[in-house]
Amino acid sequence: MSPVPPPLPAVILEPIVRLALSEDLGRAGDLTTDATISPDTKMSVVIAARKPGIIAGLDAAAHTLHLIDPAMALAIEKPDGSTIAPGDVIGRLDGTARSILTAERTMLNFIGRLSGVATMTRTFVDAVAHTDAKIVCTRKTTPGHRALEKRAVRCGGGTAHRYGLDDAILIKDNHIAACGSVAEALMRAKAYAGHLRMIEIEVDTLDQLEEALKFAPHAILLDNMDNDTLRRAVGMIDGRVTAEASGGVNLSTVAGIAETGVDYISVGALTHSAPNLDVGLDVV
Template sequence: MIAPPPLPAPILDPIVRLALAEDLGRAGDLTSDATLLPGTRIKAEIRARKTGVLAGMDAAAHTLKCLDEGVALDQRLRDSDKLAPGDVIATLTGEARSILMAERTMLNFIGRLSGVATLTAAFVEKIRHTDATIVCTRKTTPGHRALEKRAVRCGGGTSHRYGLDDAILIKDNHIAACGSVGEALKRAHAYAGHLRMIEVEVDTLAQLEEALPHKPHAVLLDNMDTDALKAAVAMIDGACKAEASGGVNFDTVAGIAETGVDYISVGALTHSASNLDVGLDLP
Protein backbone atom coordinates (compact mmCIF):
# COMPACT_ATOMS: atom_id res chain seq x y z
CA MET A 1 0.00 0.00 0.00
CA ILE A 2 1.26 3.51 -0.83
CA ALA A 3 1.33 5.73 2.25
CA PRO A 4 -0.29 9.16 2.18
CA PRO A 5 2.20 12.02 2.17
CA PRO A 6 3.35 13.41 5.52
CA LEU A 7 1.22 16.14 7.01
CA PRO A 8 2.63 19.61 6.28
CA ALA A 9 4.78 21.18 8.99
CA PRO A 10 2.25 23.98 9.76
CA ILE A 11 -0.26 21.28 10.75
CA LEU A 12 2.20 19.07 12.62
CA ASP A 13 4.09 21.79 14.44
CA PRO A 14 1.45 23.02 16.93
CA ILE A 15 0.32 19.47 17.73
CA VAL A 16 3.86 18.25 18.34
CA ARG A 17 4.93 21.31 20.33
CA LEU A 18 1.88 21.02 22.57
CA ALA A 19 2.72 17.36 23.25
CA LEU A 20 6.34 18.21 24.04
CA ALA A 21 5.34 21.10 26.30
CA GLU A 22 2.98 18.79 28.17
CA ASP A 23 5.80 16.29 28.79
CA LEU A 24 8.68 18.70 29.47
CA GLY A 25 6.64 20.94 31.76
CA ARG A 26 8.41 23.84 33.45
CA ALA A 27 11.89 22.39 33.88
CA GLY A 28 12.57 19.87 31.11
CA ASP A 29 13.82 16.32 31.48
CA LEU A 30 15.16 16.23 35.04
CA THR A 31 16.27 12.60 34.80
CA SER A 32 18.39 13.07 31.69
CA ASP A 33 19.82 16.33 33.04
CA ALA A 34 20.75 14.59 36.28
CA THR A 35 22.30 11.43 34.86
CA LEU A 36 23.79 12.15 31.43
CA LEU A 37 27.11 13.85 30.86
CA PRO A 38 27.11 16.56 28.18
CA GLY A 39 28.07 15.17 24.78
CA THR A 40 26.96 11.60 25.53
CA ARG A 41 25.90 9.99 22.27
CA ILE A 42 23.83 6.87 21.73
CA LYS A 43 22.24 4.79 19.00
CA ALA A 44 18.69 3.66 19.66
CA GLU A 45 16.10 1.61 17.78
CA ILE A 46 12.35 2.05 17.63
CA ARG A 47 10.92 -1.48 17.45
CA ALA A 48 7.47 -2.95 17.02
CA ARG A 49 6.34 -5.23 19.81
CA LYS A 50 3.04 -6.29 18.23
CA THR A 51 1.73 -7.11 14.76
CA GLY A 52 0.10 -4.17 13.02
CA VAL A 53 0.30 -1.37 10.46
CA LEU A 54 2.67 1.55 10.91
CA ALA A 55 1.48 5.17 11.09
CA GLY A 56 2.60 8.40 12.73
CA MET A 57 6.19 8.57 11.57
CA ASP A 58 5.68 12.10 10.26
CA ALA A 59 4.69 13.29 13.75
CA ALA A 60 7.52 11.29 15.34
CA ALA A 61 10.11 12.75 12.98
CA HIS A 62 8.83 16.27 13.62
CA THR A 63 9.09 15.66 17.36
CA LEU A 64 12.77 14.84 17.01
CA LYS A 65 13.36 17.82 14.73
CA CYS A 66 11.80 20.19 17.26
CA LEU A 67 14.20 19.04 19.97
CA ASP A 68 17.44 18.48 18.08
CA GLU A 69 17.95 18.63 14.32
CA GLY A 70 21.36 17.05 14.87
CA VAL A 71 19.91 13.64 15.75
CA ALA A 72 19.98 11.36 12.69
CA LEU A 73 16.73 9.47 12.07
CA ASP A 74 17.03 6.49 9.72
CA GLN A 75 13.60 5.11 8.89
CA ARG A 76 13.73 1.40 8.07
CA LEU A 77 9.96 1.14 7.60
CA ARG A 78 7.42 3.62 6.29
CA ASP A 79 3.87 4.49 7.23
CA SER A 80 1.41 1.91 5.86
CA ASP A 81 4.04 -0.86 6.14
CA LYS A 82 3.04 -4.03 7.99
CA LEU A 83 4.75 -4.65 11.31
CA ALA A 84 5.76 -7.83 13.08
CA PRO A 85 7.09 -8.10 16.64
CA GLY A 86 10.76 -7.18 16.71
CA ASP A 87 10.76 -5.20 13.47
CA VAL A 88 13.08 -2.19 13.56
CA ILE A 89 11.02 0.80 12.49
CA ALA A 90 13.80 3.39 12.74
CA THR A 91 17.20 4.05 14.26
CA LEU A 92 18.21 7.27 16.04
CA THR A 93 21.82 8.35 16.41
CA GLY A 94 22.93 11.43 18.30
CA GLU A 95 22.86 13.27 21.62
CA ALA A 96 21.51 10.92 24.31
CA ARG A 97 19.68 13.71 26.14
CA SER A 98 17.77 14.74 23.01
CA ILE A 99 16.77 11.19 22.10
CA LEU A 100 15.54 10.38 25.61
CA MET A 101 13.59 13.65 25.84
CA ALA A 102 11.87 12.81 22.54
CA GLU A 103 11.30 9.12 23.31
CA ARG A 104 7.87 9.10 24.95
CA THR A 105 6.29 11.72 22.72
CA MET A 106 7.54 9.92 19.60
CA LEU A 107 6.29 6.57 20.84
CA ASN A 108 2.94 8.06 21.85
CA PHE A 109 2.37 9.31 18.31
CA ILE A 110 3.50 6.08 16.66
CA GLY A 111 1.61 3.81 19.07
CA ARG A 112 -1.67 5.70 18.92
CA LEU A 113 -1.67 6.27 15.16
CA SER A 114 -0.46 2.76 14.33
CA GLY A 115 -3.35 1.49 16.43
CA VAL A 116 -5.77 3.46 14.26
CA ALA A 117 -4.12 2.20 11.07
CA THR A 118 -4.13 -1.39 12.34
CA LEU A 119 -7.83 -1.34 13.25
CA THR A 120 -8.68 0.25 9.90
CA ALA A 121 -6.73 -2.41 8.00
CA ALA A 122 -8.65 -5.13 9.84
CA PHE A 123 -12.00 -3.61 8.78
CA VAL A 124 -10.77 -3.15 5.21
CA GLU A 125 -9.74 -6.80 5.05
CA LYS A 126 -13.23 -7.89 6.15
CA ILE A 127 -14.84 -6.28 3.09
CA ARG A 128 -12.10 -6.82 0.52
CA HIS A 129 -14.43 -9.06 -1.53
CA THR A 130 -16.84 -6.14 -2.09
CA ASP A 131 -16.68 -2.70 -3.71
CA ALA A 132 -17.46 -0.84 -0.49
CA THR A 133 -15.02 1.58 1.15
CA ILE A 134 -14.38 2.00 4.87
CA VAL A 135 -14.47 5.62 6.04
CA CYS A 136 -13.80 7.30 9.38
CA THR A 137 -15.90 10.00 11.03
CA ARG A 138 -15.45 13.15 13.13
CA LYS A 139 -15.30 11.05 16.30
CA THR A 140 -11.63 11.88 16.76
CA THR A 141 -9.38 12.86 19.65
CA PRO A 142 -9.66 16.65 20.06
CA GLY A 143 -6.68 18.32 18.42
CA HIS A 144 -5.50 15.14 16.69
CA ARG A 145 -8.03 14.88 13.86
CA ALA A 146 -5.54 15.43 11.03
CA LEU A 147 -3.18 12.81 12.49
CA GLU A 148 -5.90 10.21 13.05
CA LYS A 149 -7.55 10.68 9.67
CA ARG A 150 -4.15 10.27 7.99
CA ALA A 151 -3.64 7.09 10.03
CA VAL A 152 -6.93 5.74 8.68
CA ARG A 153 -5.56 6.27 5.18
CA CYS A 154 -2.39 4.41 6.18
CA GLY A 155 -4.64 1.47 7.04
CA GLY A 156 -6.44 1.51 3.70
CA GLY A 157 -9.54 3.51 4.62
CA THR A 158 -10.53 7.04 3.78
CA SER A 159 -12.39 9.92 5.38
CA HIS A 160 -15.96 11.05 5.61
CA ARG A 161 -15.90 14.76 6.53
CA TYR A 162 -12.84 16.39 8.07
CA GLY A 163 -15.01 18.99 9.79
CA LEU A 164 -18.20 20.96 9.66
CA ASP A 165 -16.83 23.22 6.95
CA ASP A 166 -16.06 20.86 4.06
CA ALA A 167 -19.46 19.38 3.19
CA ILE A 168 -23.14 19.66 4.08
CA LEU A 169 -24.43 16.68 6.08
CA ILE A 170 -28.08 17.04 7.05
CA LYS A 171 -28.61 14.90 10.16
CA ASP A 172 -31.73 14.00 12.12
CA ASN A 173 -31.60 17.09 14.31
CA HIS A 174 -31.34 19.38 11.27
CA ILE A 175 -34.35 17.61 9.76
CA ALA A 176 -36.31 17.98 12.99
CA ALA A 177 -35.50 21.68 13.17
CA CYS A 178 -36.44 22.21 9.49
CA GLY A 179 -39.62 20.16 9.70
CA SER A 180 -38.93 17.59 6.97
CA VAL A 181 -36.27 15.91 4.86
CA GLY A 182 -37.50 17.69 1.74
CA GLU A 183 -37.43 21.16 3.29
CA ALA A 184 -33.91 20.61 4.65
CA LEU A 185 -32.66 19.54 1.22
CA LYS A 186 -34.33 22.48 -0.52
CA ARG A 187 -32.58 24.90 1.82
CA ALA A 188 -29.25 23.11 1.43
CA HIS A 189 -29.37 23.26 -2.39
CA ALA A 190 -30.29 26.95 -2.26
CA TYR A 191 -27.27 27.64 -0.03
CA ALA A 192 -24.58 25.39 -1.47
CA GLY A 193 -22.23 26.37 -4.25
CA HIS A 194 -21.55 24.02 -7.13
CA LEU A 195 -18.57 22.41 -5.37
CA ARG A 196 -20.35 21.68 -2.07
CA MET A 197 -21.46 18.09 -1.51
CA ILE A 198 -24.83 17.52 0.15
CA GLU A 199 -25.54 14.34 2.09
CA VAL A 200 -28.69 13.62 4.06
CA GLU A 201 -29.15 11.12 6.86
CA VAL A 202 -32.25 8.95 6.72
CA ASP A 203 -33.49 6.37 9.20
CA THR A 204 -36.29 4.83 7.15
CA LEU A 205 -37.12 3.93 3.58
CA ALA A 206 -39.95 6.48 3.72
CA GLN A 207 -37.44 9.24 4.46
CA LEU A 208 -35.25 7.97 1.63
CA GLU A 209 -38.21 8.11 -0.75
CA GLU A 210 -38.79 11.72 0.27
CA ALA A 211 -35.11 12.61 -0.15
CA LEU A 212 -34.35 11.18 -3.59
CA PRO A 213 -36.38 13.65 -5.70
CA HIS A 214 -34.29 16.46 -4.18
CA LYS A 215 -31.11 14.91 -5.63
CA PRO A 216 -28.68 14.71 -2.71
CA HIS A 217 -25.14 13.76 -3.67
CA ALA A 218 -25.14 11.03 -1.02
CA VAL A 219 -27.51 9.42 1.44
CA LEU A 220 -26.45 8.25 4.90
CA LEU A 221 -28.47 5.14 5.73
CA ASP A 222 -28.40 5.18 9.51
CA ASN A 223 -28.87 2.08 11.68
CA MET A 224 -30.68 0.06 9.01
CA ASP A 225 -30.54 -3.72 9.00
CA THR A 226 -29.21 -5.51 5.95
CA ASP A 227 -32.65 -6.10 4.42
CA ALA A 228 -33.43 -2.39 4.65
CA LEU A 229 -30.00 -1.52 3.24
CA LYS A 230 -30.56 -3.79 0.24
CA ALA A 231 -33.95 -2.18 -0.38
CA ALA A 232 -32.40 1.30 -0.03
CA VAL A 233 -29.64 0.52 -2.52
CA ALA A 234 -32.28 -0.70 -4.98
CA MET A 235 -34.31 2.48 -4.49
CA ILE A 236 -31.26 4.70 -5.01
CA ASP A 237 -30.32 2.74 -8.15
CA GLY A 238 -27.14 4.73 -8.73
CA ALA A 239 -28.78 8.15 -8.40
CA CYS A 240 -26.37 9.05 -5.59
CA LYS A 241 -23.84 7.45 -3.29
CA ALA A 242 -25.10 5.19 -0.50
CA GLU A 243 -23.35 5.22 2.87
CA ALA A 244 -24.19 2.88 5.75
CA SER A 245 -23.67 3.94 9.34
CA GLY A 246 -24.43 2.61 12.82
CA GLY A 247 -23.96 -0.80 14.39
CA VAL A 248 -20.81 -1.48 12.39
CA ASN A 249 -18.37 -3.96 13.94
CA PHE A 250 -16.26 -6.94 12.86
CA ASP A 251 -19.29 -9.22 12.96
CA THR A 252 -21.57 -7.00 10.87
CA VAL A 253 -19.33 -5.13 8.44
CA ALA A 254 -19.10 -7.83 5.76
CA GLY A 255 -22.87 -8.27 5.62
CA ILE A 256 -23.34 -4.51 5.40
CA ALA A 257 -20.82 -4.28 2.55
CA GLU A 258 -22.55 -7.09 0.68
CA THR A 259 -25.79 -5.05 0.47
CA GLY A 260 -24.19 -2.91 -2.24
CA VAL A 261 -23.56 0.31 -0.33
CA ASP A 262 -20.67 2.45 -1.53
CA TYR A 263 -19.31 3.51 1.86
CA ILE A 264 -19.39 2.28 5.44
CA SER A 265 -18.60 4.82 8.14
CA VAL A 266 -17.01 3.42 11.30
CA GLY A 267 -16.54 5.74 14.26
CA ALA A 268 -14.61 3.05 16.13
CA LEU A 269 -11.60 3.51 13.85
CA THR A 270 -10.66 6.63 15.76
CA HIS A 271 -12.62 6.53 19.02
CA SER A 272 -11.90 2.90 20.00
CA ALA A 273 -8.55 1.92 18.48
CA SER A 274 -6.07 0.39 20.92
CA ASN A 275 -2.47 1.61 20.96
CA LEU A 276 -0.01 -0.57 19.10
CA ASP A 277 2.88 -1.46 21.38
CA VAL A 278 6.18 0.03 20.20
CA GLY A 279 9.33 0.72 22.16
CA LEU A 280 12.72 2.40 22.01
CA ASP A 281 15.71 0.22 22.85
CA LEU A 282 19.48 0.69 22.97
CA PRO A 283 20.97 -2.30 21.13
Protein backbone atom coordinates in the same frame (compact mmCIF):
# COMPACT_ATOMS: atom_id res chain seq x y z
CA MET B 1 -7.09 0.35 -0.84
CA SER B 2 -6.34 4.06 -0.80
CA PRO B 3 -2.71 5.06 -1.39
CA VAL B 4 -0.65 6.00 1.66
CA PRO B 5 -0.85 9.79 2.04
CA PRO B 6 2.26 11.98 2.20
CA PRO B 7 3.42 13.28 5.58
CA LEU B 8 1.38 16.11 7.00
CA PRO B 9 2.96 19.53 6.36
CA ALA B 10 4.95 21.09 9.17
CA VAL B 11 2.42 23.91 9.57
CA ILE B 12 -0.14 21.29 10.70
CA LEU B 13 2.24 19.07 12.67
CA GLU B 14 4.10 21.77 14.58
CA PRO B 15 1.36 23.06 16.92
CA ILE B 16 0.22 19.51 17.74
CA VAL B 17 3.74 18.29 18.47
CA ARG B 18 4.68 21.42 20.40
CA LEU B 19 1.63 20.98 22.63
CA ALA B 20 2.56 17.33 23.31
CA LEU B 21 6.13 18.25 24.17
CA SER B 22 5.17 21.19 26.37
CA GLU B 23 2.75 18.91 28.22
CA ASP B 24 5.64 16.54 28.96
CA LEU B 25 8.44 19.04 29.59
CA GLY B 26 6.39 21.44 31.70
CA ARG B 27 8.27 24.33 33.27
CA ALA B 28 11.63 22.71 33.96
CA GLY B 29 12.36 20.29 31.14
CA ASP B 30 13.50 16.67 31.43
CA LEU B 31 14.81 16.60 35.00
CA THR B 32 15.80 12.92 34.95
CA THR B 33 17.83 13.12 31.76
CA ASP B 34 19.46 16.41 32.71
CA ALA B 35 20.42 14.99 36.10
CA THR B 36 21.86 11.69 34.92
CA ILE B 37 23.12 12.05 31.33
CA SER B 38 26.14 14.17 30.40
CA PRO B 39 25.73 16.45 27.36
CA ASP B 40 28.38 14.62 25.32
CA THR B 41 26.88 11.11 25.73
CA LYS B 42 25.91 9.44 22.45
CA MET B 43 23.36 6.67 21.83
CA SER B 44 22.25 4.35 19.05
CA VAL B 45 18.67 3.08 19.37
CA VAL B 46 15.93 1.49 17.31
CA ILE B 47 12.18 1.93 17.44
CA ALA B 48 10.85 -1.61 17.27
CA ALA B 49 7.46 -3.27 17.04
CA ARG B 50 6.21 -5.35 19.96
CA LYS B 51 2.99 -6.41 18.23
CA PRO B 52 1.91 -6.95 14.60
CA GLY B 53 0.12 -4.12 12.85
CA ILE B 54 0.23 -1.23 10.40
CA ILE B 55 2.54 1.72 10.96
CA ALA B 56 1.38 5.35 11.05
CA GLY B 57 2.49 8.55 12.75
CA LEU B 58 6.13 8.62 11.74
CA ASP B 59 5.74 12.17 10.45
CA ALA B 60 4.69 13.32 13.92
CA ALA B 61 7.47 11.29 15.54
CA ALA B 62 10.10 12.74 13.21
CA HIS B 63 8.84 16.26 13.89
CA THR B 64 9.04 15.60 17.63
CA LEU B 65 12.72 14.73 17.30
CA HIS B 66 13.32 17.75 15.08
CA LEU B 67 11.88 20.15 17.67
CA ILE B 68 14.01 18.62 20.42
CA ASP B 69 17.20 18.50 18.34
CA PRO B 70 17.22 19.88 14.77
CA ALA B 71 20.63 18.25 14.21
CA MET B 72 19.13 14.76 14.47
CA ALA B 73 16.87 12.82 12.12
CA LEU B 74 14.82 9.66 12.34
CA ALA B 75 16.05 7.07 9.83
CA ILE B 76 12.85 5.28 8.81
CA GLU B 77 13.03 1.60 7.85
CA LYS B 78 9.30 0.78 7.83
CA PRO B 79 7.41 3.78 6.41
CA ASP B 80 3.83 4.64 7.26
CA GLY B 81 1.43 2.10 5.80
CA SER B 82 3.90 -0.78 6.24
CA THR B 83 2.83 -4.09 7.74
CA ILE B 84 5.02 -4.97 10.72
CA ALA B 85 5.65 -8.04 12.86
CA PRO B 86 6.96 -8.21 16.44
CA GLY B 87 10.65 -7.34 16.48
CA ASP B 88 10.64 -5.41 13.22
CA VAL B 89 12.74 -2.26 13.27
CA ILE B 90 10.61 0.75 12.34
CA GLY B 91 13.32 3.40 12.58
CA ARG B 92 16.80 4.16 13.89
CA LEU B 93 18.28 7.04 15.86
CA ASP B 94 21.95 7.87 16.36
CA GLY B 95 23.08 10.92 18.24
CA THR B 96 22.90 12.81 21.49
CA ALA B 97 21.51 10.67 24.30
CA ARG B 98 19.79 13.62 25.99
CA SER B 99 17.84 14.44 22.83
CA ILE B 100 16.77 10.85 22.25
CA LEU B 101 15.66 10.27 25.84
CA THR B 102 13.74 13.53 26.03
CA ALA B 103 11.92 12.88 22.74
CA GLU B 104 11.35 9.15 23.37
CA ARG B 105 7.93 9.04 25.04
CA THR B 106 6.28 11.65 22.87
CA MET B 107 7.58 9.95 19.72
CA LEU B 108 6.32 6.56 20.87
CA ASN B 109 2.97 8.02 21.91
CA PHE B 110 2.37 9.35 18.41
CA ILE B 111 3.47 6.13 16.72
CA GLY B 112 1.55 3.85 19.09
CA ARG B 113 -1.71 5.78 18.93
CA LEU B 114 -1.73 6.38 15.19
CA SER B 115 -0.50 2.90 14.31
CA GLY B 116 -3.37 1.57 16.43
CA VAL B 117 -5.82 3.56 14.29
CA ALA B 118 -4.17 2.32 11.08
CA THR B 119 -4.18 -1.28 12.32
CA MET B 120 -7.85 -1.25 13.26
CA THR B 121 -8.69 0.36 9.93
CA ARG B 122 -6.87 -2.42 8.06
CA THR B 123 -8.90 -5.09 9.87
CA PHE B 124 -12.12 -3.45 8.67
CA VAL B 125 -10.77 -2.94 5.15
CA ASP B 126 -9.75 -6.60 4.96
CA ALA B 127 -13.19 -7.68 6.20
CA VAL B 128 -14.92 -6.03 3.21
CA ALA B 129 -12.23 -6.72 0.60
CA HIS B 130 -14.53 -9.15 -1.25
CA THR B 131 -16.94 -6.26 -1.97
CA ASP B 132 -16.68 -2.81 -3.54
CA ALA B 133 -17.50 -1.04 -0.27
CA LYS B 134 -14.96 1.40 1.16
CA ILE B 135 -14.32 2.06 4.85
CA VAL B 136 -14.38 5.66 6.06
CA CYS B 137 -13.91 7.28 9.46
CA THR B 138 -16.02 9.97 11.16
CA ARG B 139 -15.55 13.16 13.17
CA LYS B 140 -15.33 11.09 16.38
CA THR B 141 -11.66 11.93 16.76
CA THR B 142 -9.41 12.96 19.64
CA PRO B 143 -9.74 16.75 20.04
CA GLY B 144 -6.79 18.46 18.38
CA HIS B 145 -5.57 15.28 16.67
CA ARG B 146 -8.06 14.99 13.81
CA ALA B 147 -5.54 15.57 11.01
CA LEU B 148 -3.23 12.91 12.47
CA GLU B 149 -5.98 10.34 13.02
CA LYS B 150 -7.64 10.88 9.64
CA ARG B 151 -4.25 10.39 7.98
CA ALA B 152 -3.71 7.21 10.03
CA VAL B 153 -7.01 5.85 8.70
CA ARG B 154 -5.70 6.37 5.18
CA CYS B 155 -2.42 4.65 6.12
CA GLY B 156 -4.55 1.66 7.10
CA GLY B 157 -6.33 1.58 3.74
CA GLY B 158 -9.45 3.54 4.65
CA THR B 159 -10.72 6.46 2.65
CA ALA B 160 -11.32 10.07 3.53
CA HIS B 161 -14.62 11.45 4.81
CA ARG B 162 -15.21 15.12 5.61
CA TYR B 163 -12.62 16.58 7.96
CA GLY B 164 -14.91 19.02 9.72
CA LEU B 165 -18.08 21.03 9.61
CA ASP B 166 -16.60 23.34 6.99
CA ASP B 167 -15.83 21.08 4.02
CA ALA B 168 -19.18 19.43 3.20
CA ILE B 169 -22.86 19.63 4.11
CA LEU B 170 -24.05 16.58 6.04
CA ILE B 171 -27.67 16.93 7.14
CA LYS B 172 -28.25 14.71 10.17
CA ASP B 173 -31.39 13.70 12.04
CA ASN B 174 -31.34 16.70 14.36
CA HIS B 175 -31.01 19.09 11.41
CA ILE B 176 -34.05 17.42 9.85
CA ALA B 177 -35.97 17.68 13.12
CA ALA B 178 -35.14 21.39 13.40
CA CYS B 179 -36.13 22.05 9.78
CA GLY B 180 -39.33 20.01 10.00
CA SER B 181 -38.74 17.58 7.15
CA VAL B 182 -36.20 15.98 4.82
CA ALA B 183 -37.53 18.04 1.94
CA GLU B 184 -37.22 21.36 3.78
CA ALA B 185 -33.68 20.57 4.94
CA LEU B 186 -32.56 19.67 1.42
CA MET B 187 -34.21 22.70 -0.17
CA ARG B 188 -32.40 24.98 2.27
CA ALA B 189 -29.08 23.20 1.74
CA LYS B 190 -29.35 23.37 -2.04
CA ALA B 191 -30.19 27.07 -1.90
CA TYR B 192 -27.17 27.72 0.34
CA ALA B 193 -24.48 25.51 -1.21
CA GLY B 194 -22.30 26.56 -4.11
CA HIS B 195 -21.78 24.22 -7.03
CA LEU B 196 -18.65 22.70 -5.46
CA ARG B 197 -20.23 21.88 -2.09
CA MET B 198 -21.19 18.25 -1.53
CA ILE B 199 -24.55 17.59 0.13
CA GLU B 200 -25.25 14.38 2.03
CA ILE B 201 -28.35 13.64 4.10
CA GLU B 202 -28.89 11.03 6.79
CA VAL B 203 -32.10 9.00 6.62
CA ASP B 204 -33.47 6.44 9.05
CA THR B 205 -36.35 5.00 7.01
CA LEU B 206 -37.21 4.09 3.44
CA ASP B 207 -39.90 6.78 3.44
CA GLN B 208 -37.25 9.40 4.25
CA LEU B 209 -35.03 7.92 1.54
CA GLU B 210 -37.79 8.22 -1.05
CA GLU B 211 -38.32 11.85 -0.06
CA ALA B 212 -34.59 12.60 -0.20
CA LEU B 213 -34.08 11.05 -3.65
CA LYS B 214 -36.43 13.61 -5.20
CA PHE B 215 -33.83 16.30 -4.46
CA ALA B 216 -30.82 14.38 -5.84
CA PRO B 217 -28.27 15.00 -3.07
CA HIS B 218 -24.74 13.86 -3.79
CA ALA B 219 -24.89 11.13 -1.14
CA ILE B 220 -27.33 9.55 1.29
CA LEU B 221 -26.34 8.19 4.70
CA LEU B 222 -28.42 5.12 5.57
CA ASP B 223 -28.35 5.15 9.34
CA ASN B 224 -28.95 2.20 11.65
CA MET B 225 -30.77 0.09 9.05
CA ASP B 226 -30.73 -3.71 9.19
CA ASN B 227 -29.23 -5.51 6.22
CA ASP B 228 -32.55 -6.33 4.56
CA THR B 229 -33.56 -2.67 4.71
CA LEU B 230 -30.14 -1.63 3.41
CA ARG B 231 -30.59 -3.91 0.38
CA ARG B 232 -33.95 -2.36 -0.34
CA ALA B 233 -32.46 1.10 0.06
CA VAL B 234 -29.62 0.31 -2.34
CA GLY B 235 -32.21 -0.95 -4.83
CA MET B 236 -34.20 2.28 -4.51
CA ILE B 237 -31.06 4.38 -4.98
CA ASP B 238 -30.10 2.30 -8.04
CA GLY B 239 -26.78 4.08 -8.50
CA ARG B 240 -28.30 7.56 -8.73
CA VAL B 241 -26.45 8.82 -5.65
CA THR B 242 -23.68 7.53 -3.39
CA ALA B 243 -24.95 5.19 -0.67
CA GLU B 244 -23.23 5.23 2.73
CA ALA B 245 -24.14 3.02 5.68
CA SER B 246 -23.52 3.84 9.33
CA GLY B 247 -24.59 2.79 12.82
CA GLY B 248 -23.85 -0.40 14.71
CA VAL B 249 -20.82 -1.20 12.57
CA ASN B 250 -18.27 -3.58 14.07
CA LEU B 251 -16.07 -6.40 12.82
CA SER B 252 -18.86 -8.94 13.17
CA THR B 253 -21.34 -6.86 11.15
CA VAL B 254 -19.27 -4.97 8.60
CA ALA B 255 -19.01 -7.73 5.98
CA GLY B 256 -22.77 -8.24 5.93
CA ILE B 257 -23.32 -4.51 5.59
CA ALA B 258 -20.85 -4.34 2.70
CA GLU B 259 -22.61 -7.21 0.94
CA THR B 260 -25.83 -5.15 0.72
CA GLY B 261 -24.19 -3.10 -2.04
CA VAL B 262 -23.51 0.19 -0.25
CA ASP B 263 -20.62 2.27 -1.55
CA TYR B 264 -19.19 3.41 1.79
CA ILE B 265 -19.37 2.32 5.43
CA SER B 266 -18.53 4.87 8.11
CA VAL B 267 -17.01 3.46 11.30
CA GLY B 268 -16.55 5.69 14.35
CA ALA B 269 -14.58 2.99 16.16
CA LEU B 270 -11.58 3.51 13.89
CA THR B 271 -10.69 6.65 15.82
CA HIS B 272 -12.62 6.50 19.09
CA SER B 273 -11.89 2.88 20.06
CA ALA B 274 -8.61 1.83 18.43
CA PRO B 275 -6.13 0.34 20.94
CA ASN B 276 -2.52 1.54 20.87
CA LEU B 277 -0.05 -0.55 18.92
CA ASP B 278 2.80 -1.52 21.23
CA VAL B 279 6.13 -0.11 20.05
CA GLY B 280 9.27 0.51 22.04
CA LEU B 281 12.71 2.10 21.92
CA ASP B 282 15.68 -0.24 22.37
CA VAL B 283 19.38 0.59 22.76
CA VAL B 284 21.64 -1.18 20.23
